[in-house]
Amino acid sequence: MQNLQIRKMRYIRIHLSVFLMLVVGTGSAQAPLPWIRVEGNKLVNELGEQMVFQGLNTSDPDKLEKAGNWNEAYFSEMKNWGANLVRFPVHPRAWRERGKDEYLKLLDAGIQMAAEAGLYVIIDWHSIGNLRSELFQSQGYITTKAETFDFWRIMALRYGDNSTVAFFELFNEPTTASGRFGLCTWPQWKEIVEEIIVIIRANGSKNIPLIAGFNWAYDLTEIKDDPVKFTDVAYVSHPYPQKRPQPWIDQWEKDWGYVADKYPVLLTEVGFCSADARGAHIPVISDPSYVDILTEYCRTKGISYVVWVFDPNWSPMLIEDWTFEPTEAGKKWKEVMTKE
Numbered sequence: 001m002q003n004l005q006i007r008k009m010r011y012i013r014i015h016l017s018v019f020l021m022l023v024v025g026t027g028s029a030q031a032p033l034p035w036i037r038v039e040g041n042k043l044v045n046e047l048g049e050q051m052v053f054q055g056l057n058t059s060d061p062d063k064l065e066k067a068g069n070w071n072e073a074y075f076s077e078m079k080n081w082g083a084n085l086v087r088f089p090v091h092p093r094a095w096r097e098r099g100k101d102e103y104l105k106l107l108d109a110g111i112q113m114a115a116e117a118g119l120y121v122i123i124d125w126h127s128i129g130n131l132r133s134e135l136f137q138s139q140g141y142i143t144t145k146a147e148t149f150d151f152w153r154i155m156a157l158r159y160g161d162n163s164t165v166a167f168f169e170l171f172n173e174p175t176t177a178s179g180r181f182g183l184c185t186w187p188q189w190k191e192i193v194e195e196i197i198v199i200i201r202a203n204g205s206k207n208i209p210l211i212a213g214f215n216w217a218y219d220l221t222e223i224k225d226d227p228v229k230f231t232d233v234a235y236v237s238h239p240y241p242q243k244r245p246q247p248w249i250d251q252w253e254k255d256w257g258y259v260a261d262k263y264p265v266l267l268t269e270v271g272f273c274s275a276d277a278r279g280a281h282i283p284v285i286s287d288p289s290y291v292d293i294l295t296e297y298c299r300t301k302g303i304s305y306v307v308w309v310f311d312p313n314w315s316p317m318l319i320e321d322w323t324f325e326p327t328e329a330g331k332k333w334k335e336v337m338t339k340e
Contacts (some may be wrong), residue, residue: 033115036166038208038232042302043264053120053304054337055085056318057269059311060126061106062094069322070110075117077324078310082337086119087268087306089126089172092143095151104158115164122268122306123159124169125151128216131171131192133182145192152200160205169210169236169268170196173217186222189214197230210266212236213256217269218243220256227263234264239294241272241286248290249297260301267305270294271316273329279315288332295336307333 034046043051056078064070078086088110095103107123114121127143129136136142152168159165170193176184197209211228213220217238237256244251259265272286273279298305312319318330326334 032163033118033120033166035163035206036120036208038234038264041260041262041264043208043234043304050302051304052298052302053085053266053306054082055087055119055122055304055306056081056083056310057087057089057306057308058110059309059314060089060091060094061110062091062098062103064311065106070106072113072116074310075110075113075119079117079119081310081334082339083119085122085166085304085306086114087122087124087169089124090151091126091140092147092151093140096147100154104154107159111159111162111164119164120166121164122167122169122210122266123155123165124172124268126172128173128175130176130181130184131174132184132188133176135181137175137177137181149196149199152196153203156200156203156205156207160200160203160207163206165207167210167234167266168200168205168207169212171212173238174212174214175216176214184214186214186226190226190228194228194230197228197233208264209233210236210268212238212268215243218255220259220265221254223259223263234266235259236266236268238269239267240270240283241290242283248293252297257297257301257303260303265301265303267294267298267303269308270305271308271318271329271333273316273327277316277328279313279317281315284316288329291332291336307337 036043036045036051045051058064061070088107111121125148127136127141129141131145131148134144152170155168174189176182193211200209211233213222217236220235220237223235239252239256256265272284272290274287275285307318308316310318312321316329317327318333319325320327
């Protein structure tokens with residue numbers, strides 16, 4: 001009798017599982033992505049294998065959802081372009097206007113769709129300016145230290161044990177704009193960053209903090225003599241073409257590339273467009289040779305990169321429209337990413 005009852009229970013469990021898969025969809029059975037961790041100057045998975053990422057930036061999830069494009073087709077197409085990582089730029093104004101609870105629903109959905117596509121996620125607090133002085137480049141980037149600290153506390157509580165969310169990018173592009181946004185020294189910025197890391201770790205986060213330097217997240221020269229005190233972190237640069245005149249490599253090596261000899265480095269924004277492209281602006285104007293030179297340099301140094309931006313409206317755009325037709329720049333990036 002006992003064996004019969006056991007067999008009945010097994011039968012019920014099996015058929016209940018099948019029923020749930022049919023009703024909820026096979027996405028609910030998606031195995032979690034392996035955790036990524038820092039090991040020396042490398043990012044490694046749970047088997048200790050080095051992970052070098054090539055990814056794509058989304059536009060703000062709030063913008064995408066309002067236009068009806070925060071969906072599985074969007075994530076599937078990014079995967080088709082060779083991405084294994086996506087970056088979600090959360091603008092402070094969108095975070096406030098939509099409201100925390102509703103914005104978290106957007107992130108929940110995006111993280112789930114990313115996991116089902118086999119894509120890791122960077123959550124990026126997408127502000128530009130001087131957090132110490134609380135002066136910023138434009139209205140959409142305005143925040144405060146208190147709001148920034150609270151955002152990361154919430155992210156740690158919500159996603160700190162979610163392996164799909166491999167990275168927390170603590171502040172998109174720090175800059176004093178040559179004093180126009182006030183003053184902030186590297187030790188002062190480092191103190192703010194380290195406090196954010198304390199907050200996220202104390203609230204249960206296993207995610208890897210990403211730390212940018214000054215000059216709109218380009219300059220990492222301060223790391224050489226004064227890195228942050230935590231070792232389980234990675235550093236960020238945004239080496240758009242016009243940050244330095246050509247030839248680039250020697251200057252990149254001095255400005256940020258040398259960091260990869262000791263710590264993991266991710267270029268969380270890279271990209272270009274031609275001078276006559278729609279939405280062209282000076283910091284990103286270049287030609288396809290930029291992609292070849294940058295990605296080869298990244299390959300030799302083990303540096304990961306994330307291309308800006310998988311959207312037909314934000315510049316430099318990678319797609320022409322929502323059929324995902326590549327722009328001229330998009331064609332080049334897709335060609336390179338699907339080869340690697």
